Amino acid sequence: MRVLPMLLAGAMCVSGEVYFKETFDTASKWVQGAKDGLGVMTNEASPYYGDAAMNKGFKTSQDAKFYATSAHLDKEFNNKGKTTVVSFTVAFPQGIDCGGGYIKVLPKTEAADFNGDSDYYMMFGPDICGSTKKIHLIFGYKGKNLLWKKEPKCEDDKLTHLYTVIVNEDGTYEVQVDGEKKESGKLEEDWDFMEPKEIDDASDTKPEDWVDAAEIADPEDSKPADWDKEPEKVVDPEAEKPEDWDEEDDGEWEAPMIANPNFKGEWKQKMIPNPEYKGIWKPKRIANPDYVHDPNVHVMSKPVGTVGIDVWQVKSGTVFDNIIISDSIEEVKAFNDATWGKTHAAEAAMLKKVEEETKAAEDAAKAEAEDEAKDEDEE
Numbered sequence: 001m002r003v004l005p006m007l008l009a010g011a012m013c014v015s016g017e018v019y020f021k022e023t024f025d026t027a028s029k030w031v032q033g034a035k036d037g038l039g040v041m042t043n044e045a046s047p048y049y050g051d052a053a054m055n056k057g058f059k060t061s062q063d064a065k066f067y068a069t070s071a072h073l074d075k076e077f078n079n080k081g082k083t084t085v086v087s088f089t090v091a092f093p094q095g096i097d098c099g100g101g102y103i104k105v106l107p108k109t110e111a112a113d114f115n116g117d118s119d120y121y122m123m124f125g126p127d128i129c130g131s132t133k134k135i136h137l138i139f140g141y142k143g144k145n146l147l148w149k150k151e152p153k154c155e156d157d158k159l160t161h162l163y164t165v166i167v168n169e170d171g172t173y174e175v176q177v178d179g180e181k182k183e184s185g186k187l188e189e190d191w192d193f194m195e196p197k198e199i200d201d202a203s204d205t206k207p208e209d210w211v212d213a214a215e216i217a218d219p220e221d222s223k224p225a226d227w228d229k230e231p232e233k234v235v236d237p238e239a240e241k242p243e244d245w246d247e248e249d250d251g252e253w254e255a256p257m258i259a260n261p262n263f264k265g266e267w268k269q270k271m272i273p274n275p276e277y278k279g280i281w282k283p284k285r286i287a288n289p290d291y292v293h294d295p296n297v298h299v300m301s302k303p304v305g306t307v308g309i310d311v312w313q314v315k316s317g318t319v320f321d322n323i324i325i326s327d328s329i330e331e332v333k334a335f336n337d338a339t340w341g342k343t344h345a346a347e348a349a350m351l352k353k354v355e356e357e358t359k360a361a362e363d364a365a366k367a368e369a370e371d372e373a374k375d376e377d378e379e
Contacts, residue, residue, distance in 0.1 A: 016328020020073040020307055023339060024057045024321055029071035031111035039065030039313065046093040046319045048158060048351040050343025055160070057091075057321030060099075060313045070114040070308035073325065078303045080296065082327040084167040086124055089340050091160035094317030098129040101154075101311065101318055102136050105325065108305025116310050120145075121300045124165050126154030135182070137165060137175060139191055141297065146191040152183050159348055160321070162340045166329060171298050178344075179336065193297040195290045204283035211276045217269035227267050233257040 022029065027043040039062040049055035060067055090101040102125025109118055123138040123145070134151045155161040155177065164176040167187070174184040188194060239255040247253065309320060322339040326332050 016326055016331040017075075017077070018324065018326045018328070018331055018335075019075050019077050019304075020071075020323065020325040021335065022071065022307075022321075022323040023054075025053075027058055030058065030069050031071070033068035033070070033114050034112035035066075035068060035115055037065070038069075039067045039316065041067060041069055041309070044319075046091045046158075046160065046317075046347075048091075048093055048347055048354065050346030050350070054339065054343055055319075055321065055347065057089075057319040058309070059319045060311070060316040062313075063316050064314055065316070066116070066310075066312050068115050068308070068310045070109065070111050070306050072108060073305050073307065076108055076303040076305035077327070078300055079167070079169075079327070080299045081169055083169055083329065084298075085164065085324075085326050085329055085332045086122065087162065087164035087325075087332050087336060088125070088323040089160050089162050089321045090125060091158065091319045091321075092128070092156070092317070093158045093319065094315050095158060096128050096156075096313070096318060097315055099127075099311060099313035099315065099318065100136075101126040101128070101320070103320070103323065104308045104310055105304055106140075106306050106308060107300075107302040109308070114306070114308050114310070118308070118310075119143075120308075121302075121304055122165070122167075125163050126156075126161075128154065128156055135163070135175065135177070137173075139187075139193075139297075140301075141191075141193055142301070146193060149190050149192075150183055150185075158351055160319070160340065160344060162322075162336055162344075164332065164336070167298050169298070171295070173298075179333075179341075187297050191297075194292065194294055195288055197288060197291050198285040199288045200283040201286045202283070206281045210281050211274065211278050212281055213274050214277050215271040216274045218272045219269075221269045223267045227264055230260055230262040230264065232260055232263045234260045 024043060027041070030041070032038055032040070039060055042059050042061045043056060044059050045052055045055040045057060046059075058069075086103075086105055088103055092101065102123055104118070104120040105122045105124075106114075106118055106120035120140045122140070123136055125136060127134055127136050133154050133156050135154045137148045139146045152175065162176075162178050164179075166174045166176075168174075171187050172185065173187055173190075175182045234257065235255045236258045241253040241255075245253050304325075307323060307325065311318070322336070324332050324335045326335075
């Protein structure tokens with residue numbers, strides 16, 4: 001009776017190469033950078049977990065610190081002609097106020113040399129600071145770090161979330177959160193890898209007779225004869241001289257002036273569409289001499305050999321886990337299903353239970369304090 005499930009499992013086996021896989025059973029692969037004052041990362045789970053052993057990760061442990069730690073890939077690789085998939089989980093159980101939760105994928109770099117200035121192929125993951133809550137996807141290209149034109153919102157609760165980016169060999173990409181598509185598109189459209197194909201012609205100038213006023217005053221509109229009949233202010237008809245007013249001491253009483261509700265203000269001709277309007281002038285576009293088409297913007301300039309965590313944390317407690325880098329979407333999905341997929345529901349249930357218990361305890365303490373205050377008042 002168990003033959004069929006085994007056959008199905010065999011048929012579902014995935015193929016592809018995995019260049020890095022980390023579940024943080026230990027953190028032995030990871031080495032901290034050499035810069036003084038870096039925060040220490042510990043090998044432990046979030047306080048909310050679905051399985052204490054499986055959810056063991058790499059946690060920031062000191063407030064107001066920079067962190068820089070890295071590990072070498074099992075094998076360096078170049079993604080020319082391949083799909084590249086980078087995936088990991090991260091949790092902010094501390095209720096992060098300002099800090100990153102992203103990772104970097106870069107050429108092989110010794111741990112002592114890894115820092116915020118290290119060249120990288122990709123920086124990917126959530127970043128939260130105040131009202132800014134977005135997913136970073138930054139590519140290193142010809143000495144520049146290119147920002148994503150899109151800014152999708154990241155998750156900001158206390159649970160572990162799964163972030164995955166797929167860079168296809170045709171130059172398209174997809175970003176997923178918790179296994180669901182968040183964004184997708186073409187690299188050359190959503191990042192400034194290349195100079196624009198066309199630019200404004202600097203020698204082109206607006207013609208002297210160009211009319212760019214969309215509206216003009218109606219020449220047939222004239223001010224009504226009685227427009228200025230009403231003054232701006234009038235005597236307040238409801239005002240009365242105070243009974244104690246003394247003209248010898250206070251002078252002749254005068255009623256105060258108030259705004260005239262019938263005053264029409266300054267007359268202006270009504271505006272009508274300008275029949276000679278030509279639109280907003282723009283210089284003509286010409287081919288950009290600096291434009292060079294690069295069909296391989298997705299290809300790494302150097303083989304990738306290191307994955308790193310380089311973040312700032314005001315409030316520590318962020319937990320990184322389940323990092324995988326592969327050329328197979330299926331391999332990554334199978335790994336994610338076997339890790340995050342098995343524990344995230346139980347983790348959410350644990351967090352809910354803790355929050356309910358905490359609220360119940362707070363309510364009880366508040367009620368007790370109110371009762372004590374009431375007893376004191378009665379005494």
